[in-house]
Amino acid sequence: MPIPNTIKLLFSLTLLLAIGAKMAAQQPPSQPRLIVAITVDQMRADYLTRYAHGYGTGGFVRMQAEGFTLLDHHFSYAPTYTGPGHAGIATGTTPAVHGIIGNNWFERESGQRIYCASDTTVQAVAMEGSAPGSAGQMSPHRMQSTTWADELKLHNGGRSKVIGMSMKDRGAIMPAGHYADAAYWLSGGDFISSTHYFDELPKWVRKFNNSKATEKYVRDGWDLLVDKDLYQGSTEDLTPYEGAFKGRIRPTFPYDLEELAENNGGLDIIKATPHGNALLVDFALLALDAEELGRGEATDVLAISFSSTDYVGHRFGSHAMETEDTYRRLDHDIARLFDALDAQLGTGQWLAFLTADHGGATVPSMANALGMPGGYWNSAPMAAHVDSVLNARLGEKKWVRSYDNGQFFLDRKLLRSADLEVDEVCDIIVDIARQYPEVHTALTARQLASGHFEDAPGAHVQRGWHPEASGDVAVVLRPGYIQYGRTGTTHGSPWAYDTHVPLLFLGTGVPQGRSYEPTLIRDIAPTLSALLGFPRPSGCTGSPIEAVVETRD
Numbered sequence: 379m380p381i382p383n384t385i386k387l388l389f390s391l392t393l394l395l396a397i398g399a400k401m402a403a404q405q406p407p408s409q410p411r412l413i414v415a416i417t418v419d420q421m422r423a424d425y426l427t428r429y430a431h432g433y434g435t436g437g438f439v440r441m442q443a444e445g446f447t448l449l450d451h452h453f454s455y456a457p458t459y460t461g462p463g464h465a466g467i468a469t470g471t472t473p474a475v476h477g478i479i480g481n482n483w484f485e486r487e488s489g490q491r492i493y494c495a496s497d498t499t500v501q502a503v504a505m506e507g508s509a510p511g512s513a514g515q516m517s518p519h520r521m522q523s524t525t526w527a528d529e530l531k532l533h534n535g536g537r538s539k540v541i542g543m544s545m546k547d548r549g550a551i552m553p554a555g556h557y558a559d560a561a562y563w564l565s566g567g568d569f570i571s572s573t574h575y576f577d578e579l580p581k582w583v584r585k586f587n588n589s590k591a592t593e594k595y596v597r598d599g600w601d602l603l604v605d606k607d608l609y610q611g612s613t614e615d616l617t618p619y620e621g622a623f624k625g626r627i628r629p630t631f632p633y634d635l636e637e638l639a640e641n642n643g644g645l646d647i648i649k650a651t652p653h654g655n656a657l658l659v660d661f662a663l664l665a666l667d668a669e670e671l672g673r674g675e676a677t678d679v680l681a682i683s684f685s686s687t688d689y690v691g692h693r694f695g696s697h698a699m700e701t702e703d704t705y706r707r708l709d710h711d712i713a714r715l716f717d718a719l720d721a722q723l724g725t726g727q728w729l730a731f732l733t734a735d736h737g738g739a740t741v742p743s744m745a746n747a748l749g750m751p752g753g754y755w756n757s758a759p760m761a762a763h764v765d766s767v768l769n770a771r772l773g774e775k776k777w778v779r780s781y782d783n784g785q786f787f788l789d790r791k792l793l794r795s796a797d798l799e800v801d802e803v804c805d806i807i808v809d810i811a812r813q814y815p816e817v818h819t820a821l822t823a824r825q826l827a828s829g830h831f832e833d834a835p836g837a838h839v840q841r842g843w844h845p846e847a848s849g850d851v852a853v854v855l856r857p858g859y860i861q862y863g864r865t866g867t868t869h870g871s872p873w874a875y876d877t878h879v880p881l882l883f884l885g886t887g888v889p890q891g892r893s894y895e896p897t898l899i900r901d902i903a904p905t906l907s908a909l910l911g912f913p914r915p916s917g918c919t920g921s922p923i924e925a926v927v928e929t930r931d
Contacts (some may be wrong), residue, residue, distance in 0.1 A: 393578075409910060410729035410886035411760075411763035412672030414719065415553055415681040416461075416468060418708070419460060419546070419688035420869060420923060421734035422696060423451065423878040425705055428611040432604070432706040436713030438882070440550065441732060445884030446926050447892040448798025453736065453879070454898045456854075456872035461494035462842065463735025463899070464683065468525035470903025470918035472841040477522035480845050481548065484782040486790075486847075489703035490780065491832040494520055495548045497572070503579055505572040505587050513565040517574035518556050520794045523917030525555030526903040527679045532557065533912035534676035541665060542681040543569070543658060545649045548684030549735075562661070564654070567592035567645025591660055594870050595653035601632035602699070603706050619744040620700070621693045621865035623650075628693060650693060652707040654686035659711040663718050673724045678911065682715075683735070684708060695741040695867045716884075729909075731887035733902065736869045737876045739860050752858025755816045757781060760853075764810050771806070776849060800850065807851045814900035818856040826852065838872035883926055893925040 423604065426438060433439050440445070452833065453463070455472040457480055465478040473479045478494050485492045495516040500515020515604045524532075528617035531538040542554025542561040550561040560576065568587040579587075607614065613619070620629040625641040639647045648654045650696035662682055687704055694700040712732075719728050742755040749889075760907040761781045768777045773796070780787045786807055794802055804822040811820035821829075821839055831837035834856045843852065855861075856870065869876045881897065887909050899919030907914045 389863060408886060409677050410727065411723050412678045412680060412719070413530075413906070414715070414728060414730040415679065416712070416730060416732040417464060417549065417553060417681075417683040418732065418734045418880075419549065419683060420691040420736060420738045421687055421739040421879060422875065423449075423704075425881050429705045431610055432608065432702065433709045434713055436716055437709035437809055438712065438732075440713070441730070442717060442892070443700055444890060445730075445888050446594075446890065448881040448897045448923065448925075449892060449894050450896045451596075451733070451879055452874075452880040452896065453877040454838060454900065456838045456876070457842055457870040458736035458872070458876040459870055460549075460688065460735050461548045461552065462544065464549060465494075465521050465700070466899045467735070467902055468553050468555060469521065469523040469915045470526065470900050470920040471523055471915070472900060472919065474844055475509045475523060475917040475919060477847060478521060478552070479842065479846055479847050480513050480783045482783075483847060484780040484785075484787050484849070485781070486787065489779065492520075495551050496520075497574065500572045502570055503572055503576060504565070505568050505579065505584065506783055508566060508568060508570075508669055510565045510570050513547070514570050514572050516551055516563075516572050518551050518554070518558075519574075521552060521556070524557075524915045525553070526906050526912075526915055527553070527681065527707070528555040528557040529907065529913045529915055530677060530679065530910065532721060534547045537674060537676035538678055539671060539674060540679040540681070541669060541671070542683070543661060543665070544683035545658065546683065546690075550681070551683050553681035554679075564592075564646065564649060564657075567648070572918075575597060576599045580668070581610065586664055587659055591650055591657055593649055594643060595633045595651075596639060596656055598653070599632055599635050600651045600653065600736045602703055606631075606699070609699050611697075612695050612699040612746075615699050617698070619695050619741040619865055620698050621695075621863065623647075623693075629698075629700070631642055631699070649686055651685055652690070652704040654689070655684045655704070655708050655711050658682060658684060659715050662715060666718065666722060672719075672728060684910035691738050691867055693866045695744065695865070696738045697744065699738065718838050722873040725885060729883070731884070731902065731906075732880065732882045733899070734879035737874075738867045738869045739858065739871070739873075739875050741865070741867050742858060742860060744863055745858060748877040750858070751856075752860075753816060753857055754864065755859050755861045757784075757853075757861060760811060760814055760817075764807050764878050767806060767810060768803065772796065772803075777803065780849075782849070784853045784855075786851040786853075788850045790850075803918065804851050811851070811853050816855055816859050818854045820851055820853045823848070823850045834877075835872035838877070842872075888926065889928075895925060897923050903904050 461481045469476045497517040502510045540558040542550040544550040547563040554561045555828040732748045745752040809819040826843040908927040
C-alpha cells in the first residue's frame, strides 16, 4: 500500500529537522562579540582566596561563580618576568620560542642591555607639547611568534579590531600582538602610543588625556577602602617588611599623593597606587564606546593589563595591607568593567579571561621572622670570584662579558682566539656557583640545549632559555631567595610562588565549573583558538584546556 504524500512530507521534514539539529550541535558555539583579555601583574594564585572576604559579587567572584576556574595553573618556565609573561600568554609558547627572555637582557651583538619592547625605528605618538622620547619608541618587533589576537584578526580577514592598554608599555604591546590596531600606555600622566600603530592619537584618547583624570586621582590620595579591622588577609599597616615612597619614612595610610608626587615620578605616581587600575578601566570604558568594540562584523579584542598591582607588590610586599587594599579596589574596577560590557554588548555576548604574568615571593625577612627559610642574594661576590678564577687559570682578560638576569655571558670570540673550549669554561663557572649556599644549581648552555629535565627548576630554566639570546651559564637560587632590597618583593624564579597564578574564563561558550587539573600559561592561546575556531599562533607549543573546550550538551 503506497505511503500518502502527507506522511512522506512529514517524514522528510522530521528528518531535515533532526539533521539540522545534529549539525547545529556539532558547530562551535556562537562567536563572542568581544574578547577581553585581562592580565593582573604579579597576582599570585592565593590572592583569589586570601582576599576573598573583601571581594564583591561582580568581579573575581562572578568569574568563579558563572565561569570556569583553573586552580592549578602555572608558568612552565623561568625567568618569570612581565615581558616574558605577557608574551607567553599571547603566543602560547615559552621564551625558548618567542624570544622574550626577560624585561631587559644582554645582547651579544651590541654588547648592550636591550629592552623587550624597545624599537628605535618608531617614534612616540603623544599629546602636542609633550616629549616622552624613548618612552614612546616601543613595538612588539622582538617577539618571534604571532599571537592569538594576530591569528584571530587574520582569520577574520582583518575585520577584528585589536586594542591593548596598560600602565606599562610591555603590558599593552605584547598582549595586543603584531597586527594590533593600537596599544596605549601611561607616560607623564597621559596615555601615549607609537608610530608602529599610527601617526596621531585618536580624538577620544586626546579627549581623555585632556580631562585631567590622572590629576584628579592623585589629588584624591590613597586611603583604605574600608575599616582597617576588615583587612584579614594582610599584616598590620606598619611592618619592617614594607618599603616607603621616596620622601616618606613610614609606609602607613593615608598617602598624600600630591605631596609625594614630586619625588615619585610626578603624575606617574598613580602607577604605584590602585588608582592606576581605576584610571585604566576609565580609559577602557571610553575605548569601548569610541572604538565601537564588539559592534563590528567580527570578534574584537580588548587586552587590559593591570600593572599597579606589580608596583604595589614590589614596594610593599605580598602580605601588606596596601596590597590587599589594591586587590579589593581592583575587584570593584573589574566589576565596573563587566557591568559596562553587559550594558553595552549584552550578558553572554562577550568572553573574558583573567590570568597573571607572574607571581611574587613572600618577603624573605618576613619569612625569616616567622621561622621559614629564605633570604637575600648578592651576585657580585660570585661574579668577582668567577673573574678571579678565570684570570688565574686562563690569563688576565675579560672572559665574562656580562652577568645578567642570573646568567653568565662569555666572550666566545675571545675564547676561540685563545683556543679554549666554551664548555670547559662553563664547567668551571658551574663549580664556583654551586659553592654558594644560596644557589640551588647552575646549568650550562650545553645542558640546556640538549639535556632532558623532568621537572623544575631544570625544565623551567630550559624552556626559558633561548639558544641565540640567552647566556652560557644559568644560576638558579634556592626557594625563597631573591636578589632585591630588604623590603617589598620581587619575582623571576622557577618556584611555585612565582609560577602559580590564577586563570579564570567567563562568557560566550565557557562552561561553568572548576578544575584542579594542571594547566600551563602556554595553554591559554590554543584554548581560545579551539573555542573560536581560528588557527593557533605560529610558535604555539601549548594545548587546549579540555575542561574549557570539551563538547557540552
